[in-house]
Amino acid sequence: MSISLIVSAIIFILIAARQWLPPAFRIWHIMTLGAVVLLALRQITLVDAFFAVDWDLILYLFSVFSIASALYDTGISAQISKRILSRKGPNTILASYVLIMAVCAALLTNDAAAVIGVPIALLMAKEMKWGVVPLLILLCATVTIGSMVSPVGNPQNILIANEGQFDNMFLVFAEWIFIPAAITLILSIFWLKRFLKFNESNHNVAIKPRKDNDIAQKWPPLLSAILLIILIALASVLHNVEGIYHPTLGQIGLVACSPIYLASHERRRILREVDWPTLFFFISMFIVTGSLLKSGSLQFFLRQSGIDLAEPETVTFVSFFASQLFSNVPVVEIYLNLLEGHDTQTLMMLSAISTVAGNLFIISAASNVIVLQQAEKFGIQPFNFWQFFLLMLPVSIISVVTSYLYIIWYGSLQQ
Template identity: 25%
Template sequence: MSDWHSWAAIVVFVGAYALIISEKIHRVAVALGGAGLMLAIGATDDVSAFYSEDSGVDWNVIFLLMGMMMIVGVLKKTGMFEYLAIWSVKKAKAKPFRVMAMLVVITAVASALLDNVTTVLLIAPVTLLVCERLALPAAPFLIAEVFASNIGGTATLVGDPPNIIIASRAGLTFNDFLVHLAPLVAVLVVVLVALCRVMFRMSFVYDEDRAAEIMALEEREAIKDPRLLVQGLFVLVLVVAGFVLHPVLHYEPSIVALLGAGLLVAVSTADTSEVLSEVEWPTLAFFAGLFIMIGGLIDTGVIDEVSKALADVIGTNELGGSLTLLGASAVLSGVVDNIPYVATMAPITSDLVHNMGGGGGHVMWWALALGADLGGNATAIGASANVVVLGIAERNRQPITFWQFTKYGLIVTAVTVTISLGYVWLRYFALG
């Protein structure tokens, strides 16, 4: 890492990260400015930034988000989210903590079946309406759902993008993830609910009048356009089926989402310009800038040096290596997006597994998955779902600051990663 480009890239990234944390400049402006500087200093170039699969903008993420945002935009016009908001509040007897617990569990389960970004796109509008009805601050509920989405997504191959990368490199199946990670995730969701009860206790203010008003409502009256609702749900089911059948169809989630959005706009009466206005364009721009900045670190060899240093520390020590990989991955995934991190670490982990005489289901792969997925909860930009929810909150005038998210994220990450370390030791070493 003697090349000055490497040190310049580090300075740009650290400076941008500091500005995002300070919130003195809007995070979108910082990300795009940082991306511009990476290009200006030659840390990356136009080919790497826009066309490289390893170090460029992840267009699959961008277009997956855009397609799902369009579908959600159409569904919002049907009154479906109002229906779900009233239904969920009535089921929870309008008790704020019960509402949060129910939304957390639903988010975790949905994130395992879909992916965590798609889930928060669907659940966030419901949450905002629930909080408006109960006169509650939306931020604690949205933050709790982000944690649930990242934890729930850890359980399956399709739940979190890093898992797809790991499965491809290690030759793992959907059932492998269920067997090895789902039991732990079930425990972590219960732990998260308990943590939410403590962390957000000041937000659970029960308003009897508001509760009585909602309990008296008939949720079916919230549906404004039944025909559009049927069309939207039909397309959503097709999209979800496309996600689940990825191993068979071999269509990337981004293609499935765009096909679904195009089909829904084509067969419905929804106005195209109105649908496009529902897309969180600033969030997509932030992702693009962030990908280019991280690409600069990849192209200059910074991330590769960090990964190799980690590999040198691990050596052939399975227990120490697994625990180190899990902990280090959690820390690094809280700073850089976990997708490029896992893409960089996957081949190194493969070499480590080979040196230890292991195969596809080796403990090192599960350590990498747990660290990368759970570490994404640590900061506001640690995972894609975090950034998406912050964008939705800001658009709905319920802004969540970097530190407001991160002060809770560090607690959740510390607890869940500690439990995961114990799980790895117990399952793969103590019990053989």
């Protein structure tokens, strides 16, 4: 057994047991420590570690985190909550919030939507006298499910879209995943909204809407968000057009967030408030998976077991349960490196199941951790491990079954 495999197993165990570790010991600490250990033990060189990192993905995440931070910093999050609360009836208010967060996740990634959605959820909980815990858990489910339908909805989808080289990546994801995602989201709302009546003392909510005269420039983050959406849409449409330059997602993100850092008076504060821990988590994750792949341990195991990674049942089983131990992004990164060829159905199954796997445990998706950390920043004691698991177990079952059955059925139509 290689040292890389042993260190990776220890990382799996520590992440799985994180809720029993000291609160100051975060998930990104575990992953970064693992990467440092592997570098110190020379299981991967600095050069190999550098090239193991998907820097394009890191640049894109930095860009969307910057936009999300700026949107909150300018008070736009508070204004969105006011618009939502102006709707008539609690069901309409809840549906509006879920729809906005789902669309935000699809366009700006689930992690960015989590950053934007937490202060809105806290303001809504205080105004509507809803329970903070179930509303934050609903936010986790919403951004996870909403991110399924877009190639830029989450980091694992970005990896899969880059691997698949689809003619029109947005159309492919919509054809294969939109319907099961919509069904899952609707059923999840019906299940989770019943728990909102349990109000666990919202007087501790520390967030307050900003007054208009305290709000900084609004146009740079708004322009950045609009630019990001337009540039991604253009890149998808012009993907196969020859004779023109095709920018990467990271380059698109940097161009989109440039108004914030060039024109905003709050650029320094926005830069400080970027979710750096999550970026460090992903950089370290790529180093750990790069070392594991370099060791050849997983390749040897697969050759000996005779497992066909392209089988739908194998994709479903491995991507779902492995994501519970090590989060879905590193699982997809490893899976893509081990596949010996793939078709669209295999990639879409990997995308859908690895994404909805984030609905089971807090550690299964980085967006869950972001929601938790953002709530703590506002002085809220958010959901614990068992609260999340018990409320999200039915959501996980529904999402996996629905996604698997639909992708199998749609795949049969394409043959």
